[in-house]
Amino acid sequence: MRDQLQSATRIVIKAGTSTVSNDDGTPSLVRLGGIVEAIARLMRDNKQVILVSSGAVGCGRSKLRKQAAMHRSLRDHMNDLGDEKPTHYNSACAAAGQLALMSLYDTMFSTCDIEPSQFLVTQRDFNDEGCRANLKSSLSSIVGVGMLPIVNENDAVSGNSGYANVPAGCFSDNDGLAALVAQLFGAELLILLTDVDGLYDRPPSAHGAKIIREVHPASLSAVEFGPVSKGGRGGMEAKVGAALRALEMGVKGVVMASGTTQNVVGRLMGGEDLGTYFSTSISRKASFDADPSEEAAAARAAARCLQGLSGAERTAILEGVALALTARAPEILAANEADVAASSNVAPHLKQRLGLGAAKLATTAAGVAALAAMGDPLGKVYVRRELAPGLVLEKRSAALGVVLVIFEARPEALPQISALALRAGCALILKGGSEAKESNAALYRVIRDAVVAAAPARAKRALAAAVTLLPGRDAVARLLKATDESPAPLVDLVVPRGSNDLVKHVQKSTKVPVLGHADGVCHVYVDASADAATAVKVVVDAKTDYPAACNACETVLFHEACVGSGLAKAVLDALVAKGVALFGGPGAVARGLVFTEADKPEKWEYGCLALRVDVVPDVAAAVAHVNAHSSGHTECVVAEDAAVADAFLGLVDSADVFHNASTRFADGFRFGLGAELGIATGRIHARGPVGVDGFLTYKWLLRSASAGGDAASEFGSGAKTYTHKDLALAD
Amino acid sequence: MRDQLQSATRIVIKAGTSTVSNDDGTPSLVRLGGIVEAIARLMRDNKQVILVSSGAVGCGRSKLRKQAAMHRSLRDHMNDLGDEKPTHYNSACAAAGQLALMSLYDTMFSTCDIEPSQFLVTQRDFNDEGCRANLKSSLSSIVGVGMLPIVNENDAVSGNSGYANVPAGCFSDNDGLAALVAQLFGAELLILLTDVDGLYDRPPSAHGAKIIREVHPASLSAVEFGPVSKGGRGGMEAKVGAALRALEMGVKGVVMASGTTQNVVGRLMGGEDLGTYFSTSISRKASFDADPSEEAAAARAAARCLQGLSGAERTAILEGVALALTARAPEILAANEADVAASSNVAPHLKQRLGLGAAKLATTAAGVAALAAMGDPLGKVYVRRELAPGLVLEKRSAALGVVLVIFEARPEALPQISALALRAGCALILKGGSEAKESNAALYRVIRDAVVAAAPARAKRALAAAVTLLPGRDAVARLLKATDESPAPLVDLVVPRGSNDLVKHVQKSTKVPVLGHADGVCHVYVDASADAATAVKVVVDAKTDYPAACNACETVLFHEACVGSGLAKAVLDALVAKGVALFGGPGAVARGLVFTEADKPEKWEYGCLALRVDVVPDVAAAVAHVNAHSSGHTECVVAEDAAVADAFLGLVDSADVFHNASTRFADGFRFGLGAELGIATGRIHARGPVGVDGFLTYKWLLRSASAGGDAASEFGSGAKTYTHKDLALAD
Secondary structure, eight states: OTHHHHHOSEEEEEEOHHHHBOTTSSBOHHHHHHHHHHHHHHHHTTOEEEEEEOOHHHHHHHHHHHHHHHOHHHHHHHHHHOSSOOHHHHHHHHHHHHHHHHHHHHHHHHHTTOOEEEEEEOHHHHHSHHHHHHHHHHHHHHHHTTOEEEEEEOHHHHOSOOOSSOOTTOOSSHHHHHHHHHHHHTOSEEEEEESSSSOBSSOTTSTTOOBEEEEOGGGOTTOOOOOOOSSOSOOHHHHHHHHHHHHHTTOSEEEEEETTSTTHHHHHHTTOOOSEEEESSSOSSOEESOOHHHHHHHHHHHHHHHHHSOHHHHHHHHHHHHHHHHHTHHHHHHHHHHHHHTGGGSOHHHHTTTOOHHHHHHHHHHHHHHHHHTOOOTTOEEEEEEEETTEEEEEEEEEOOEEEEEEOSOTTHHHHHHHHHHHTTOEEEEEOOGGGHHHHHHHHHHHHHHHHHHSOGGGHHHHTTSEEEOSOHHHHHHHHHHHHHSSSOSOSEEEEESOHHHHHHHHHHOOSOBOSOSOOOEEEEEOTTOOHHHHHHHHHHHHHSOTTSTTSEEEEEEETHHHHHSHHHHHHHHHHHTTOEEEEOHHHHHTTSOSSBOOSOSSOOOOSSEEEEEEESSHHHHHHHHHHHOOSSEEEEEOSOHHHHHHHHHHOOSSEEEESBOGGGOSTTTTTOSSOSEEEOSSSSOOEEESGGGGEEEEEEEEEOSTTOBOHHHHHTTSSOOOOEEOOOOO | OTHHHHHOSEEEEEEOHHHHBOTTSSBOHHHHHHHHHHHHHHHHTTOEEEEEEOOHHHHHHHHHHHHHHHOHHHHHHHHHHOSSOOHHHHHHHHHHHHHHHHHHHHHHHHHTTOOEEEEEEOHHHHHSHHHHHHHHHHHHHHHHTTOEEEEEEOHHHHOSOOOSSOOTTOOSSHHHHHHHHHHHHTOSEEEEEESSSSOBSSOTTSTTOOBEEEEOGGGOTTOOOOOOOSSOSOOHHHHHHHHHHHHHTTOSEEEEEETTSTTHHHHHHTTOOOSEEEESSSOSSOEESOOHHHHHHHHHHHHHHHHHSOHHHHHHHHHHHHHHHHHTHHHHHHHHHHHHHTGGGSOHHHHTTTOOHHHHHHHHHHHHHHHHHTOOOTTOEEEEEEEETTEEEEEEEEEOOEEEEEEOSOTTHHHHHHHHHHHTTOEEEEEOOGGGHHHHHHHHHHHHHHHHHHSOGGGHHHHTTSEEEOSOHHHHHHHHHHHHHSSSOSOSEEEEESOHHHHHHHHHHOOSOBOSOSOOOEEEEEOTTOOHHHHHHHHHHHHHSOTTSTTSEEEEEEETHHHHHSHHHHHHHHHHHTTOEEEEOHHHHHTTSOSSBOOSOSSOOOOSSEEEEEEESSHHHHHHHHHHHOOSSEEEEEOSOHHHHHHHHHHOOSSEEEESBOGGGOSTTTTTOSSOSEEEOSSSSOOEEESGGGGEEEEEEEEEOSTTOBOHHHHHTTSSOOOOEEOOOOO
16 A cells, blocks of 8 residues: 555655754754754655754744853843743744754755755745745756755744644644645645654554554544643644645655654655555555454454363364355355466465365365364363372463464365364464465455354354454464553463465564474484385385475485485485485585585475485484474484384474374374374474474362362471372372 | 773774675665764764775775776776776776765765764884874864764775785784774774674584674683685784784774674664674673573583483482572572672572571471472373283373573572482573572582582583573573574573563563463452451452462452452452552442542552452353453452352362362462472463472383384274273372
């Protein structure tokens, strides 16, 4: 929506008092420098710019003080004025300061080879048609010769007193002036730099006030405005009024942003989502920072409601979802066909996973039904311990809470993950890829309807938010940011399922725990004791069964005895026969096993029919190599020697470690987890393929059956003593 | 060490070319503005400042270009010069630019009411004693009248050519000039703003190059220097040489920092650890950014080594630690006495926990011995599943890896947590409070020695890093930052044990998973069905047993029937008798239960003999209140009605939920966990009181006993099928 900013060629920038001045009224050299350098960049890019600058009053105050210090008589005059300076003092400051500010601008712009030119105007100049026409043509001429007009109200003449009622075509402050200038100049874009981060939906100090990021004038009726800014004349209402008048007068877009944000103009023009963007060519619904806290609060309430249901009630909901996926299959498949039909621009690797089809949908529904039949994972007893007679502690599984899952393509992920979450009593916030937009919307509708229909009456309302589908990527970013900033987590876990870039981006951009894996650099170590047929079968499967998968093998390490025995060659020949390109590490090249030297680092995910090959002296070296270069996903040892296999399984520090079995088995379905939330290479919460466990935590329950309950002080005093006796777990 | 910066009253700031100029040679308005405003602040604080500024050459180049564009003859001259300008072109630029730069400085400083004054000097002025004296007295006079000397080399005269050999008392660049000026001026501090972040221990582009934060001249021999900076004349070696000469000549401290860092002067003077600090009054050992990656790498190696030991070997190490704590008790207790003796300035709540004493140390040693006897927590089977005949999957407990624990006071935490970590095969990086510095150092020595002594020979070397004690808080910050930035985690978990502020600070400053709790706002709900004696006992204990503890009760909620029945009054009377101040929520005040209205929000940790009291209509409202306002730590229901208790235990979303038992039981020792890593209010990894489980994760092991191994493609092709049969867990 903000593309208009980059394409604008005629731009008016208004810098308010709070932007150009420090708190003590002196010019802010850092911020003025930033504005000057940003304008210079715009002008170098052949944009035409006009600067409307406040600040002369503050500049003049400091000038007058200085003069006063030098000339006694003036100082006496100042002292006579005392703290309560009369109104016309502002005009005097303006007159004194105008030159000082312009001289500062002149010096600064001249370092960028820009000649500024001063325009001092009053309301009258806009009221009078002749004056307007003169002003317009002067501005155009100055801009035309590559100079920069700097416009300000001629306060010394106008009295700098503001106006209670602003007739059409007039201005009461520099925001209004900037709007008139923008019209006169035919600007496409007006940037109002002020002292607030943007327009809020209520006074910024009010609880829960939110910035409106994009707003159509038609949706402004509900907004309450905040108070007048320090040092400047224009309150928020006046600023918004100026923005709206500019739009009415034909300016295409107005941005209101904080002038104290570092490099604000450069970042706005670079497309960053700062401030509030006013335009008539956007949706009439005001766009906020995606309201993540409200959606997250509804999800939290749904999670608590789900937890409060009985296991049988949650089972009924899952059965309802499974049935609905079958009953409403035509609707889902039609939506999916629309996505597939519209996928000509979708990347091939996503396109390939986009199609759903009746068979896959039926399998998915059956998977949901299987989760319904799996039994309740909540309330499982992990520990039961008598702390003292009559005082029994239990550690029981509990629902994690609210989980955010971001996934690409594969629309069947939506019902699969939803079913896992519902089974575990968790609420889910989902963001699917835009390539599967219609499929995801249909699946979401079907699931939400089914959850509400199957929920007990008391829970229907809350459970409408058990699964939420977020509209866009911005919403995800804002939800993560809001969770980082909120005192209580809005989201307990985020699961990015997609490209490495997506995962890394999510990991970098939030403090919310992330479950997932950025890359899968899996190793197979072939020991001296390996059976040749096993080695060939396992390595070929690990590399070629699905080379793009995260659990495909990227490096094979041979014990050096395999070089002499011919085992290494047998394995490599089989790989080459399958079309695998081999890249040798130093050991493999030195021993003539592979001719092409690897030009990638040890930790490299080829993701295609390419493989790194190297040679190690023993299993300890293989373990060290794997621990140094693996992504912690899945590794495999091929060996007949049980001691070697045990050493590898014990010492390799990855989520999955396999013996004589292909790395490709690292998968939630193959592991028998029912469905897969994701594969985690982190070490916290859950590891490797993650099913319903990813949605679980535990809680400690302590029950006293002692007469009169139990107090800790009774143990401190010695009246009671701890027994700490573990009890049978069975309920 | 950097206190000298804040106390310096005479300061020379040198701004290099890369600081004052943009890449195209034009002055950087943003950076110059920042320097001007920073100097103005220093001068307002009555500091005396001299600015040594480069940049005239770049300023002059742009000036000459502009002039050339206006005057044909000059342009022709420029064209004649072509790309290869002769050396004297620099001098011409300098001459042309000097005025332009000074005029810019003049304009900028005048906005801050500062009059700058220009000093152009050459080497000769310093060689000649008369000239030196003149220069010195002029500088002093100008500074004395509150003006700012701006010094630069008189390039137009000197030729701006640099010098291959710099005799003593001479300069070859503005860094050297700044050093001479600093001496002449009697400056305490010289700030060299340049284009690098500081001095690195090898060329900054070299792999593993690290910034030296504090350096004594004597420790500089090992440093290799990088190349000359862009636009400027002084290479790193010259800059360091200038810094060293300044120190030799009596300047107390020199900082070298990047001039492009935002507000660098202000932040340096505010004590921020930017750049490299040179001084002779600091340790001779160069202080780096605390080498976190090397320490973390050693810890990771130790963790892997520990994992590779047998359970019996880890047990032997724990036994060794327990014995050493007893055998070397005198050494530990003496160190602790020294801490206690030096604790007059320590906050009372820390002081109270600082003392160790023979009895407490003996209990601690017994606790370590108990953990040794507890048996191996690694390799426990959680899942054993036949995926297909001959293909068996196991999910087994595994060591988490490297854990960072930050703790305050309580020196016994060090051996307790170390023992938990060793039991679980994890390496530990510890940072104790400075108030327990000697105690921690002694405990660390004893444990490290014991670990190495008890370790098998093959593991001794690696296990010296099984427990690491970090020297300072900076090291923690850098370790967390390095972990955030490293592609592979250096630390898997961080556990802050201390004040709310410490925990919140850690949570905010890192992406490493944090285990802990910032606050403990615990609730007791007294139901209509509660037994009066039980209610009194539980509530009084929960509030008064140890009011400062995180598991103390902060809010008691009464079912409204308790108001009429007198039960609420009985409980409150008992609290008042114990000296508890009661603050009423709206319901409690309205019903006349409590007279003083609570002026704190619902979520408030009093941490003393003060309690919030409120009234709710039923258990559902109690649950809703708790879930909305609790910190997720520990809550309690007092009820005889089992359905009410079950509802509360089931629906309250906190780590610990108790029935008729005081919240004070929420504690690792009382729970029978042996020792306590911490209490977690997060929902990921571990929850509530955390013992050895906090150091554990799990891994998936898959073993094929099939002839020829197992390939995933055999299942895809239908040759084999998954059976997914759960097997007995017993080994």
